[in-house]
Amino acid sequence: MGKESMWALLIFVAAIRGSLAGIPREIHLLRPHSGSAGERVHGLYCLSWRLGVETHNIKNWNTVPRECEGYVGHYMLHQYREDSKVVAREAVLYAKSLKLAGDGKDVWVFDIDETSLSNLPYYAEHGFGVEPLNPTQFGQWILTGKAPALPETLELYRELLKLGIKPIFLTGRPEDARNITSSNLRNAGFRTWEMLILKGSAYSETTAVVYKSSERRKVEESGYRIVGNIGDQWSDLLGIHVGNRTFKLPNPMYYIS
Amino acid sequence: MGKESMWALLIFVAAIRGSLAGIPREIHLLRPHSGSAGERVHGLYCLSWRLGVETHNIKNWNTVPRECEGYVGHYMLHQYREDSKVVAREAVLYAKSLKLAGDGKDVWVFDIDETSLSNLPYYAEHGFGVEPLNPTQFGQWILTGKAPALPETLELYRELLKLGIKPIFLTGRPEDARNITSSNLRNAGFRTWEMLILKGSAYSETTAVVYKSSERRKVEESGYRIVGNIGDQWSDLLGIHVGNRTFKLPNPMYYIS
Structure with missing residues (x-):
């Protein structure tokens, strides 16, 4: 066997082995990068x-x-869903383990983008986070109201409703986007909620951590108990009144402080 | 070339490629699991x-x-080091960005096991965390004093010393293990420290979070500033007096609460 055909075989077998074992690897570089031995x-x-x-x-x-x-593109189209599934499953296990008061005051905080709704259709067209966000283009995408549900979160949402835990959506989307966000949520399967909190203009200069902490405090001061909190950003889960337990969904595409 | 020698070569080359390129794949299932299409x-x-x-x-x-x-075994022998490198590198970048008082009161808290020292030689012989921990056998391993440094943490340690940040080791190892732990640390390259805090018998019933928080509080009450804190367990990094910034090293082999 010649040297070249040997290498071809090695690569072929390695590829077969990889795909059988389900191990992620870069199979389609969107913008191929050159690489040679030693790089x-x-x-x-x-x-x-x-x-x-x-x-x-x-x-x-x-x-x-x-x-x-x-x-990242490859991750988002493959392993991302598996990773989200494990997070949502842990959240369901946790929720089922709770002893609930049954007084209608147990709530669960859901972030929206990359938590309840997925903007992957947008990001797939814009380099999966390599490009700096273009707020105009992203705004246009939001206004289409066509973001699909992240299926794992929708599943969690349904389980929580069954348990009597009420959903509260808390998003960095501006108050202006209330109508389109409501209809997008409903169309994606999130048909009911206790509150939908969008970022008012008073918070325009504050970070997500400060804005979300402040709104969660108001929620708890109204007599609700935040039994759980799920988001894709650490800024959804840090600060104060974070809830009895937090769950971090993956998001390697952007960071919000 | 015969079939057997071909496979031997494939496996050999795959191993070489793996070690050169470091690409994770399951090359040696310690206890092979059957799997077929659809499973x-x-x-x-x-x-x-x-x-x-x-x-x-x-x-x-x-x-x-x-x-x-x-x-997990494969991960620990391959990607683990790459992941640790990124954590240590972020920690060095952070440390270099600090404006230090230069009064000798800036300290960095290091956990020991799976942070400063690696017990991978032990775990590699015991199923990488699949087996419940055998305290007797693990204790015997600790007493050999032969745990190697986690090289990425040693590199961080050296950079911090250069910057004038003093190391404090804070470990769940018992006070009885002070001598062997000191000599193991020194032999592994950690030659100096401000404090080496082991778990005294007063804490025998407390969780790591409580014990470590309590000891870190004492450290800060003595006038030190914990500018950073690195560990492989969340219980190293949660609680109070956690430090100005924390760094989580990977550890998929065991969990300490």
Whole structure:
């Protein structure tokens, strides 16, 4: 067997083995990066970068590292859903373990973007977070009202309703987007809620942590108990009145402080 | 070339490629699990499980899911080091960004096991966390004093010393293990420290979160400023007096509350 055909076989077998074992790897770089022997393997670094982001070791980042576009794109189209499923499943297990008062005051806080609704159709067209956000274009996408549900969160939402835990949506979307957000949520399957809290103009200069903490405090001061809180950003889950337990969904595409 | 020698070569080359490129894949299931078309792909679930653990969505788990032994073992021997590198690098970047008083009161808290020292030689012989911990055997391993440094943490330690930030080791190891722990740390390259705090018998019934919080409070009450804190367990990083910024190293092998 010649040297070349040997290598072709090695690569072929390695690929088969990989796809059978379900191990993620870069199969379609959206913008291929050249690489040769001895060069840094982007995928490996990007995997570590994403873990760093998810564990909040890496903070306040602006855009996805350019070399990680292919990796993040691939992740979002594959492993992302599996990862979300495990988070939602833990949340359901936790919710079922609660002893609820049954007085209608137990609530669960849901973030909206990349938590209840998915903007993946938008980000897939815009480099999966490699491009800096274009607020005009993103705003136009939001106004279409066509964001699909993140199915794992919708499943959690349904389980919580069954348990008598009421959903509260708390989003960084502006008050102006109330109507389109309501109809988008309903069309995506989130048909009822106790509150839908959007970011009022009074908060325009405040961070998400401050805005969301402040609104959660109001919720608890109104007599509700936040038994759970789910979001894709650490700023959904840090601060005060975060809830009895928090759940972090993955999002390697953007960071909100 | 015969079939057997071909496979030997494939495996050899795959191993070489793996070590060169460091690309994660399941090359050695310690206890092979059968799988056929349509069955659940363990690797995918285990990847999500590990992310759930690292992000603290999954808490209070006892042992690694049996189906994930091969996955976790592979992870620990490959991607783990890459992931640790990114964490340590962020910690160094952060430390270098600090404006230090230069009064000798800036300290950094290091956990020991799976943070400063690695027990991977032990865990590699005991199913990478699939087996419940055998305290007797693990104790014997600790007493050998042969745990190697986690190289990424050693690098961070050295950078911090250069910056004038003093290390404090805070460990769940018992006070009885002080001598062997000191010599193990020194032999592994951690040659100096401001304090080495081991778990006294007064804390025997308390969780790591409570014990470590209490000891960190004493440290700050003595006039030190904890500018950073690194550990592999969330119980190293939660509670009070956690430090100005915390860093979570990966550890999918065991959970300490």
